[in-house]
Amino acid sequence: MSDxxxxxxxxxxxxxxxxxxxxxxxxxAAVLTxxxxxxxxxFAWSDAVTGYSxxxxxxVRTLIAGPGTHALIAGPHHDEMITSLxxxxxxxxxxxxxxxxxxxxxxRFPAVGVLCGSASRxxxxxxxxxxxxxxxxDRLNSAEGTxxxxxxxLATLAKAVTPDGTLVxxxxxxxxxxxxxxxxxxxxxxxDSAWYPPGSSADRPASLSELTARLAIFGLHATAGYAAFPxxxxxxxxxxxxxxxxxxxxxxxxxxxxxxxxxxxxxxxSPVLSDPRRIAGRALRAGxxxxxxxxxxxxxxxxxxxxxxxxxxxxxDGPHAYTLTPAxxxxxxxxxxxxxxxxxxxxxxRVNGAFPVATGVVLEERLFGLCASADxxxxxxxxxxxxxxxxxxxxxxxxxxxxxxxxxxELLDDGTQLGLAPPRWSPxxxxxxxxxxxxxxxxxxxxxxxxxxxxxxxxTSSATDLAGLLLGMIDRPLREDSLRAALELELxxxxxxxxxxxxxxxxxxxxxxxxxxxxxxxxxxxxxxLWRQRYQASHLLAQMTWTEQxxxxxxxxxxxxxxxxxxxRRSWPGRFLMVARSGYKLVRNDTRKLSKKIGKRRAAxxxxxxxxxFPEPGEVI
Amino acid sequence: xxxxNYYYGHAHVLARYCGLTDPAHPPRMLGYLQHGWNIGDGMAxxxxxxxxxxxxxxxxxxxxxxxxxxxxNVLAIGAPFAYLTEMTPDAGAPREGTIFYPFHGxxxxxVMGDHQxxxxxxxxxxxxxxxxxxxxxxxxxxxxxxxxxxxxxRVICHGYRGFWWRDHDREFLGRQLAELRRHRRxxxxxxxxxxxxxxxxxxxxAVYGDPMVLEDGDLTFGGEPRLRRQWPEVYGYATDxxxxxxxxxxxxxxxxxARPMELRNALxxxxxxxxxx
Numbered sequence: 001m002s003d004x005x006x007x008x009x010x011x012x013x014x015x016x017x018x019x020x021x022x023x024x025x026x027x028x029a030a031v032l033t034x035x036x037x038x039x040x041x042x043f044a045w046s047d048a049v050t051g052y053s054x055x056x057x058x059x060v061r062t063l064i065a066g067p068g069t070h071a072l073i074a075g076p077h078h079d080e081m082i083t084s085l086x087x088x089x090x091x092x093x094x095x096x097x098x099x100x101x102x103x104x105x106x107x108r109f110p111a112v113g114v115l116c117g118s119a120s121r122x123x124x125x126x127x128x129x130x131x132x133x134x135x136x137x138d139r140l141n142s143a144e145g146t147x148x149x150x151x152x153x154l155a156t157l158a159k160a161v162t163p164d165g166t167l168v169x170x171x172x173x174x175x176x177x178x179x180x181x182x183x184x185x186x187x188x189x190x191x192d193s194a195w196y197p198p199g200s201s202a203d204r205p206a207s208l209s210e211l212t213a214r215l216a217i218f219g220l221h222a223t224a225g226y227a228a229f230p231x232x233x234x235x236x237x238x239x240x241x242x243x244x245x246x247x248x249x250x251x252x253x254x255x256x257x258x259x260x261x262x263x264x265x266x267x268x269x270s271p272v273l274s275d276p277r278r279i280a281g282r283a284l285r286a287g288x289x290x291x292x293x294x295x296x297x298x299x300x301x302x303x304x305x306x307x308x309x310x311x312x313x314x315x316x317d318g319p320h321a322y323t324l325t326p327a328x329x330x331x332x333x334x335x336x337x338x339x340x341x342x343x344x345x346x347x348x349x350r351v352n353g354a355f356p357v358a359t360g361v362v363l364e365e366r367l368f369g370l371c372a373s374a375d376x377x378x379x380x381x382x383x384x385x386x387x388x389x390x391x392x393x394x395x396x397x398x399x400x401x402x403x404x405x406x407x408x409x410e411l412l413d414d415g416t417q418l419g420l421a422p423p424r425w426s427p428x429x430x431x432x433x434x435x436x437x438x439x440x441x442x443x444x445x446x447x448x449x450x451x452x453x454x455x456x457x458x459x460t461s462s463a464t465d466l467a468g469l470l471l472g473m474i475d476r477p478l479r480e481d482s483l484r485a486a487l488e489l490e491l492x493x494x495x496x497x498x499x500x501x502x503x504x505x506x507x508x509x510x511x512x513x514x515x516x517x518x519x520x521x522x523x524x525x526x527x528x529x530l531w532r533q534r535y536q537a538s539h540l541l542a543q544m545t546w547t548e549q550x551x552x553x554x555x556x557x558x559x560x561x562x563x564x565x566x567x568x569r570r571s572w573p574g575r576f577l578m579v580a581r582s583g584y585k586l587v588r589n590d591t592r593k594l595s596k597k598i599g600k601r602r603a604a605x606x607x608x609x610x611x612x613x614f615p616e617p618g619e620v621i
Numbered sequence: 622x623x624x625x626n627y628y629y630g631h632a633h634v635l636a637r638y639c640g641l642t643d644p645a646h647p648p649r650m651l652g653y654l655q656h657g658w659n660i661g662d663g664m665a666x667x668x669x670x671x672x673x674x675x676x677x678x679x680x681x682x683x684x685x686x687x688x689x690x691x692x693x694n695v696l697a698i699g700a701p702f703a704y705l706t707e708m709t710p711d712a713g714a715p716r717e718g719t720i721f722y723p724f725h726g727x728x729x730x731x732v733m734g735d736h737q738x739x740x741x742x743x744x745x746x747x748x749x750x751x752x753x754x755x756x757x758x759x760x761x762x763x764x765x766x767x768x769x770x771x772x773x774x775r776v777i778c779h780g781y782r783g784f785w786w787r788d789h790d791r792e793f794l795g796r797q798l799a800e801l802r803r804h805r806r807x808x809x810x811x812x813x814x815x816x817x818x819x820x821x822x823x824x825x826x827a828v829y830g831d832p833m834v835l836e837d838g839d840l841t842f843g844g845e846p847r848l849r850r851q852w853p854e855v856y857g858y859a860t861d862x863x864x865x866x867x868x869x870x871x872x873x874x875x876x877x878x879a880r881p882m883e884l885r886n887a888l889x890x891x892x893x894x895x896x897x898x
């Protein structure tokens with residue numbers, strides 16, 4: 001360990017995998033024929049690849065016109081993205097700035113052409129039918145040479161597209177939700193890649209409309225603009241035309257449920273300033289998702305259109321992708337790329353296929369509203385509806401399929417009936433309806449506490465207390481076995497390994513006013529939890545003082561009564577009473593002893609008589 | 622449990638509703654229960670309370686007012702009398718006459734006013750037999766009892782509400798409900814719990830006459846003038862039955878009663894779950 005302050009040590013993700021050794025050349029790279037150094041390549045450097053989600057992969061794949069399509073992947077991308085394009089028959093070229101990455105890439109993908117250097121070195125000969133730049137503009141520049149501004153980079157990418165070609169670009173939103181919740185002190189100082197702060201270009205497009213306008217200047221017409229969530233570098237939910245900003249769209253409810261889930265997965269156990277799900281929810285209600293999305297993804301062409309999706313979502317780190325389309329009742333979730341059905345989490349299995357999805361508002365939002373307005377009759381009505389809905393889907397008290405994992409945050413209510421948001425997991429074994437309902441109540445109670453939502457019950461209530469209250473509102477008991485089974489389902493969903501499961505189980509059981517979170521640790525929520533702890537401590541101190549006062553008061557009364565008793569005992573009637581009482585006790589005790597003795601004698605006599613009359617074994621009467 | 626939770630057998634009524642095995646001896650209630658209708662924060666003024674403790678008030682409006690006065694952890698559960706009414710179906714026996722509740726203070730206060738003038742007014746307005754229900758400390762004063770008896774009123778007292786964990790009359794509310802259901806009208810010279818109870822028990826209600834003055838009456842929340850201004854519907858010799866009943870249901874939280882299991886959880890009477898955290 002050097003004497004370098006620990007805070008300034010680079011993050012593992014940004015660090016070069018190996019320390020540079022001057023003069024050393026990768027022997028295998030010396031014979032690589034698919035690697036071209038175009039200039040400004042970075043030595044002793046490596047870039048971490050950005051995520052690859054099922055939604056992005058599907059989006060890009062649909063843009064491959066067929067075998068022979070020339071595709072450029074500009075910037076560091078996940079291997080799966082490259083494989084996906086190669087498998088579709090495209091002739092793929094990658095552009096990366098790190099020489100080490102370029103060599104490794106060329107070795108891993110012999111059929112892929114690798115350009116190493118900065119994007120400024122792309123020349124007129126570099127023309128492609130499809131340019132994929134899902135890593136954004138920042139890493140197209142190199143530390144070497146003269147960096148291009150964002151406008152110049154856009155122009156460069158646009159020039160690299162053939163007249164019939166397509167550019168797929170992801171661009172980070174400087175106003176995105178991720179910037180509002182970021183809690184990463186020293187991130188810029190620690191990042192070796194921040195020789196200029198990311199996004200510091202003066203001409204950086206700051207909105208989706210500005211981005212499409214700039215692309216138009218360079219001859220590209222954005223046929224589809226998506227708001228990408230939940231993380232700029234790892235978008236797994238794309239909100240597209242027909243849904244973007246349309247607060248009255250029928251897919252609004254499912255979008256909210258899908259986004260909440262995506263945010264939970266993306267920020268799980270990551271410290272943040274404030275829970276991003278709350279801001280995302282508000283952005284959706286305001287139709288401001290294009291304004292607050294962490295990134296935008298545009299599909300641009302010089303001419304012609306490409307089909308777009310209203311909502312394209314999937315796994316953040318897997319191939320699974322699906323789209324939602326409105327239907328006669330609710331919506332239909334259509335699987336575009338199936339999930340790996342062999343994937344198992346505890347007793348859960350992935351689900352695939354087309355299935356109906358409800359629309360309407362997210363039930364959790366409605367329940368939050370009722371709690372905030374202390375509308376207890378309304379809450380009882382909603383909970384009764386929920387229980388009746390669940391009972392209606394139970395057979396012999398058991399619930400099967402994804403419905404067994406129903407949760408208020410993933411249930412949608414169109415005003416007449418409830419339904420599931422697009423499910424991902426399903427238990428392999430049926431689950432008792434009581435367990436399902438308990439899990440819904442407990443999860444909602446936990447969310448009330450950990451997200452600092454206002455509710456009508458004491459602020460010092462634990463999740464178990466609140467779950468008991470919620471179930472009590474519909475005459476259902478909170479049983480310990482149901483609660484434990486519900487928590488096991490919860491743990492299955494997290495996919496945690498066994499040692500971590502035990503820790504998480506304890507955390508879940510202990511969700512009380514002082515608990516800040518169960519998944520996303522937000523500073524605001526932490527401060528809220530601290531306030532509740534102080535409140536509880538103040539209450540306990542006040543209660544102690546009160547108890548002391550009561551004990552003092554009762555001691556005083558006891559002393560007075562004792563004094564009275566002694567006074568009465570000293571008087572003649574009192575003495576007489578005491579003597580009479582002692583006499584009575586004596587007589588009562590003696591009588592009891594005597595009656596016991598008589599009882600024993602009689603029993604012995606009865607036994608003796610019976611023994612005399614009873615025939616001996618073998619005796620003939 | 623705060624001793625005021627036992628007043629009038631409130632805790633006992635709730636324990637019965639919750640289905641506790643020994644409702645005559647209810648367990649400690651984790652908080653303070655509103656023990657009378659009032660226009661403040663639900664709690665009796667001047668009663669020392671432990672900061673941060675849950676408070677169980679009767680109506681949603683009282684809950685809001687309570688929060689506005691700095692109280693927290695306030696839950697509207699409905700009045701114990703409303704639970705009792707719910708548990709005790711009306712046999713439908715014929716009703717007759719009027720039950721009159723002269724305004725009372727508590728034992729620390731004295732009401733100053735002319736009882737005779739009040740009696741004359743009641744006598745002139747009410748056309749059937751009149752029962753007067755005196756507060757326990759007035760019922761003990763022979764002079765006051767005599768005054769009403771001389772006017773031909775039947776004089777009763779529902780009992781002693783209890784104090785400091787002693788002498789609680791567990792049947793207080795039951796007796797009151799039974800009396801109210803015997804009468805056609807409930808009358809008082811000041812809007813009070815009994816008027817709302819009477820309305821909930823199916824009586825017509827009227828508030829009229831000298832409201833009397835309470836010694837050291839607390840005017841923080843507007844006192845008697847506010848009662849007339851805010852609930853004019855119940856004032857006068859004749860009032861609209863349906864309007865007043867709707868008001869009573871609101872003030873007593875009768876449409877917002879908790880389910881037994883819910884109430885057990887809210888009051889801290891539920892069986893604790895074994896925890897292995």
